[in-house]
Amino acid sequence: MATASRVLNGGDRVxxxxxxxxVREAAAELGYTPxxxxxxxxxxxxxxxxILVHDIEDPYFAAIANGVMRAADERNLLxxxxxxxxxxxxxxxxxxxxxxQRARAAVMIGSRRTDADQLARTANEIEAFLGSGAGLxxxxxxxxxxxTIEPDNRAGAAQLARELVGQGWRKFGVxxxxxxxxxxxDRKDGFVAGLAEAGxxxxxxxxxxxxxxxxxxxAVELLDRKLDVDCLFAxxxxxxxxxxxxxxxxxxxxxxxxxxxxFDDIATLRDVWPGLTTVRLPLEQMGRRALELAIEGGDPRTxxxxxxxxxxxxxTRQ
Amino acid sequence: MATASRVLNGGDRVxxxxxxxxVREAAAELGYTPxxxxxxxxxxxxxxxxILVHDIEDPYFAAIANGVMRAADERNLLxxxxxxxxxxxxxxxxxxxxxxQRARAAVMIGSRRTDADQLARTANEIEAFLGSGAGLxxxxxxxxxxxTIEPDNRAGAAQLARELVGQGWRKFGVxxxxxxxxxxxDRKDGFVAGLAEAGxxxxxxxxxxxxxxxxxxxAVELLDRKLDVDCLFAxxxxxxxxxxxxxxxxxxxxxxxxxxxxFDDIATLRDVWPGLTTVRLPLEQMGRRALELAIEGGDPRTxxxxxxxxxxxxxTRQ
DNA sequence: CTGTTAGCGCGTTCAA
DNA sequence: TTGAACGCGCTAACAG
Numbered sequence: 001m002a003t004a005s006r007v008l009n010g011g012d013r014v015x016x017x018x019x020x021x022x023v024r025e026a027a028a029e030l031g032y033t034p035x036x037x038x039x040x041x042x043x044x045x046x047x048x049x050x051i052l053v054h055d056i057e058d059p060y061f062a063a064i065a066n067g068v069m070r071a072a073d074e075r076n077l078l079x080x081x082x083x084x085x086x087x088x089x090x091x092x093x094x095x096x097x098x099x100x101q102r103a104r105a106a107v108m109i110g111s112r113r114t115d116a117d118q119l120a121r122t123a124n125e126i127e128a129f130l131g132s133g134a135g136l137x138x139x140x141x142x143x144x145x146x147x148t149i150e151p152d153n154r155a156g157a158a159q160l161a162r163e164l165v166g167q168g169w170r171k172f173g174v175x176x177x178x179x180x181x182x183x184x185x186d187r188k189d190g191f192v193a194g195l196a197e198a199g200x201x202x203x204x205x206x207x208x209x210x211x212x213x214x215x216x217x218x219a220v221e222l223l224d225r226k227l228d229v230d231c232l233f234a235x236x237x238x239x240x241x242x243x244x245x246x247x248x249x250x251x252x253x254x255x256x257x258x259x260x261x262x263f264d265d266i267a268t269l270r271d272v273w274p275g276l277t278t279v280r281l282p283l284e285q286m287g288r289r290a291l292e293l294a295i296e297g298g299d300p301r302t303x304x305x306x307x308x309x310x311x312x313x314x315x316t317r318q
Numbered sequence: 319m320a321t322a323s324r325v326l327n328g329g330d331r332v333x334x335x336x337x338x339x340x341v342r343e344a345a346a347e348l349g350y351t352p353x354x355x356x357x358x359x360x361x362x363x364x365x366x367x368x369i370l371v372h373d374i375e376d377p378y379f380a381a382i383a384n385g386v387m388r389a390a391d392e393r394n395l396l397x398x399x400x401x402x403x404x405x406x407x408x409x410x411x412x413x414x415x416x417x418x419q420r421a422r423a424a425v426m427i428g429s430r431r432t433d434a435d436q437l438a439r440t441a442n443e444i445e446a447f448l449g450s451g452a453g454l455x456x457x458x459x460x461x462x463x464x465x466t467i468e469p470d471n472r473a474g475a476a477q478l479a480r481e482l483v484g485q486g487w488r489k490f491g492v493x494x495x496x497x498x499x500x501x502x503x504d505r506k507d508g509f510v511a512g513l514a515e516a517g518x519x520x521x522x523x524x525x526x527x528x529x530x531x532x533x534x535x536x537a538v539e540l541l542d543r544k545l546d547v548d549c550l551f552a553x554x555x556x557x558x559x560x561x562x563x564x565x566x567x568x569x570x571x572x573x574x575x576x577x578x579x580x581f582d583d584i585a586t587l588r589d590v591w592p593g594l595t596t597v598r599l600p601l602e603q604m605g606r607r608a609l610e611l612a613i614e615g616g617d618p619r620t621x622x623x624x625x626x627x628x629x630x631x632x633x634t635r636q
Numbered sequence: 637c638t639g640t641t642a643g644c645g646c647g648t649t650c651a652a
Numbered sequence: 653t654t655g656a657a658c659g660c661g662c663t664a665a666c667a668g
Contacts, residue, residue, distance in 0.1 A: 035644090085388075273562075319640085353660085
């Protein structure tokens, strides 16, 4: 048995070629397939890593997950992915499952809502996860006792505000997303701060969902209230695109009557017209790096990624 | 030991409440976490299912994967996802890994290129996978000895052709994607067949990649050759959107000078302007159903899903 | 109703 | 260089 094990799996010193051959033949003949569970049990270590996303159909998460999967593939790690459908309970349950699976590491993507109780329970599960010896990295969620990858949302949004002001826009409306979502809040705050540098403040800040429909609804509300605004900033690209649809339906020309900007620079949306001014995040690289940190382990580290403003036609002054 | 096992895990008849309590306390005190690997080994069965996609960042795959994950979540199954990055070798290797993991079932999404040798090797691995007792379903790949979920690409494309002809378009260009890809070929063939019913045939059929860039490049070529075409059919939405960008850059008005249609009805692209005429596929439901069939097992069955033409502004006659 | 025993399939000592 | 024995953590069959 040990001999067979040596030639078929472990890189241990292998027997002489002739015996190797015999073992391989026998394996083929018997239709042998190594049992990863048994291997894991014997070695008490697996090559499984987990990814937790809120919604894999959202291109933001898909892009980051793609980076994680690429990095995992390069290291011959198997990926267990779970979509939490934005349910904190599910997230905790999945993390616990990963612990039971003795996953080597996990990456949690996306920021959580700031419900104190939920957050505490999530933190507990995270402690347990790390306590089991596995590695963990979070993307876009600070304040947890694990590696953290964070885009500098505030700085990116502030820079966007500066550039828009530089283009001549003055009367801004902000489609702010949910107030409890750190990512949304930081982008909104950064934008407002950027405006403040020029002595401006937004005409209106409309909360809403962090989704296409949220952006659409907020834009509809904006039109209904006939607010005096000349440029809209939506805290992510899918919201911006939803808003553009609403504006079009309302007969508002973009950017002729109203400029529109988003955040993320989602690849799938780079062909919309007018081209969406946005803030680019290195999503794939962030995912990649998150996995590296998670595998690496060690003391919690935070890495911040600088976003980059991309000006396109949706905010071109005419 | 058995008593503890009974109260903590298996639904076997449980001991009296008092003892249950004692076990739970001890477990909590010791920080006990069930070892899923050991459970799997002892029960010789897991609750892991696999998903194989070509590229999770492609919204088509993300939508189907989303359906699979929803169905898995409802059944308390853990999902192992692999992105093959369109590499057949990787695909085979992953399927083999899933076998080693003793996965209960797997879903393979997307059609493979028709390279006879690769196809045979994939078929071999599929046989081995099924031979291990696991279930398997393929989405958009026929001709394999497993459950198959197939959109009726030909019928959908043919219907699209009929409706476009009905709107008054006559001189069609087809951005056909790769000839070796069954999905692309079927859509192209169906479209051509639909045109034939009206006594028409396409002015030009341009091959290319099945991606945004493929559509873009094909449209550029079309413009360069100054072909006399009044409507473009791209065999998927991302190609169509890439083509629209190229047309815009070339100063061609859509749909004023050229109509454009796609295929899939990708959710993220429903807000592009002009709204993209396309053929809707129930992607999430297909993914869902694929998992059900894979879990269910039994004799290979094929289920076909009827697409539905969605007319939007990109083909509105002016 | 509870505790004991024997594997599940493997990697890893330790002797030979 | 090879083979025998043990243990990884758990469940299922059995005995008490």
